[in-house]
Amino acid sequence: MRDILHCDLNGFFASVECLKRPELKNVPMAVCGDPDTRHGVILAKNEIAKKYGVVTAETIYSAKKKCPKLVLVKSNHSDYIKYSKLVNNIYLKYTEKVEPFSIDESFLDVTESKSLFGTPYEIAYKIKEDVKNTLGLTISVGVSFNRILAKMGSDLKKPDAITVLSKENFKDILFPLPVKDLIFCGKSTCNTLNKMRIETIGDLANSDVNRITKKLGKMGLMLYNYANGIDSDKVEKYGTKHTPKSVSKGVTFPKDITSIEELSNIIRKLSDYISTNLRKNGLTCSVVCISIKDNMFCVINRQKQIFKTDLYQDISNVAISILKENYTDNRPIRAITVSVSGLESQDDQVQLDIFTLNSNKKNDLTKEKLENVTKTIDNIRNKFGDKITFGSMIEKEKNINEEK
Ligand SMILES: [Mg+2]
The missing domain is CATH 1.10.150.20 (5' to 3' exonuclease, C-terminal subdomain)
Known part of the structure; x- marks a missing residue:
């Protein structure tokens, strides 16, 4: 039996804006992407705007119809990230198992906090008051024996409220x-x-x-x-990293391309971006995939297994070989994407890769050299930015619109 809390900040973006400009507290206000365009949507609203029926994700146009005096504020994402961290730091006073679910929601496992802070309800109450007194923000808390029910619970009463869903009462309520x-x-x-x-x-x-x-x-x-109230997912410790499933990078060309050399060169650039991204996150990949879209919007996806690697040369060589096998008719190509999957964190790798097992000394040396060059390039890039590149990528640099 575990004791899980789901803590959800109420009207988070709007509440942060009201902290910065307290006069906004007394008027109907909403935060949106860009108030200057009529295409934006409502991201959050304060309690007064809520009374007019303004809801999250509706268009500014529709919200203004419901409440013509609605004050619109442009969202300031860096402020929300700052407050989100501050709130999670308060949660961490009560348990180390704090798992952010989104910028304004976190799961807390307080099973082991009871001897220090009381019953799960009492812990929820202390946290709620702590957040209010320290930051001036309110939260809704769901208290239950698993994550799903805790999350459903925090939605039932808000703002500034606690809902307990127990084994005994959850069926009656849900x-x-x-x-x-x-x-x-x-x-x-x-x-x-x-x-x-x-x-x-x-x-x-x-x-x-x-x-x-x-x-x-x-x-x-x-x-x-x-x-049926069944869910056995655990709440992770704060800061637990998850390995992504894939990393990809694609471009759409301003003009269709029919030259295999040009396509290969673009693949090298995309592979360089991907391998830099892998190394930044301490990951290796074991599958390379390319996706080519022609001028008739026909897309082909092809992939190949590869020994575990994070090197640009390995990824681009495989990607280019896939291109050469699958692009033989010179039809005009509109867009290309390179992606890698089979990602593994390098800390978990004890197994030797096939490359190392099958290689002779000469290959080992080449690989070692490449790794050293790559490390040097990473260091220079960290200091001076992305200007430095491999010689093999310099030819035929065309203006490319980056997509991802
Ligand atoms: Mg919320």
């Missing part, structure tokens, strides 16, 4: 709610469930799981478990 209120139950999933006459979370919890998985696969099983 089962009557529409199934769309279940976490990760999106619009189309919800429609599918509704067609199966599943209207509420309780309907889903009491349905035949085989019927659900037949229609919705793994996603269905996950939702069925959530509806």
Whole structure:
């Protein structure tokens, strides 16, 4: 049995703006991407704007219709990151297991904090008051025995509130709610469930799981478990890093390209970006993939296994060989993307790679040399920026619009 809290800052962006300019507290206000264009959307609103029916993610146009006096403030992301860190630092006073879920939400495992700070409800209350007194921000807290129910709980009462979902009460509280209120139950999933006459979370919890998985696969099983309050995901310690699944970089050309040399050169640049990114994050890859889009918008994706590497030369050599095997008709190419997957953190690698196992001394030396050159380039780039590059990439530099 674990004790999990989900702490959700109320109207976070708007609250931070109100801290900076207290006069905004007394007028209906909302934070949006860019108030000068009518295309922006509402990112957050204060309580007064909420009373007018302004909701997150609606267009500025529609929000202004509901509340013509709505004051719009441009978002300041660096301020939100700063406050987000400050809030997480407060959470860390109560447990080391603090896992940010987004900029304004974190999961806390307080199972081991009870002897110091009291019951989970008391801990939630202390944290809520601490955040309010220290920073002037309010939070809603969900208290439960797993992450999913804690998250659902923090949504039930807000602002500045605590909701406890226990083994005893969670069915009474959640089962009557529409199934769309279940976490990760999106619009189309919800429609599918509704067609199966599943209207509420309780309907889903009491349905035949085989019927659900037949229609919705793994996603269905996950939702069925959530509806039944089953979730065994752990809350990670603060700062735990997750290895990404892939790294990619692509470009769309201002003019279609038909020259294999030119395409190869672009692949070298993309591979250099990717390998620098891998090394920055201490990762290696074991699969290289290229995706080529021609002028008829026809896309082909091809991939190849590779020995574990983080070197630009390895990635670009494989990517170029894939290009040469798959691009033989000189049709005009509009865009190209290189991506790598099979990523592993270098700290976890004990196994020798195939390259090292199969190589003779000459290969080892070449690889060592390349690694040294790469390290030197990384160091120079860290000092002087990205201007330095490999000689093999210098020819035919065309203006390329970077996409990712
Ligand atoms: Mg929030």
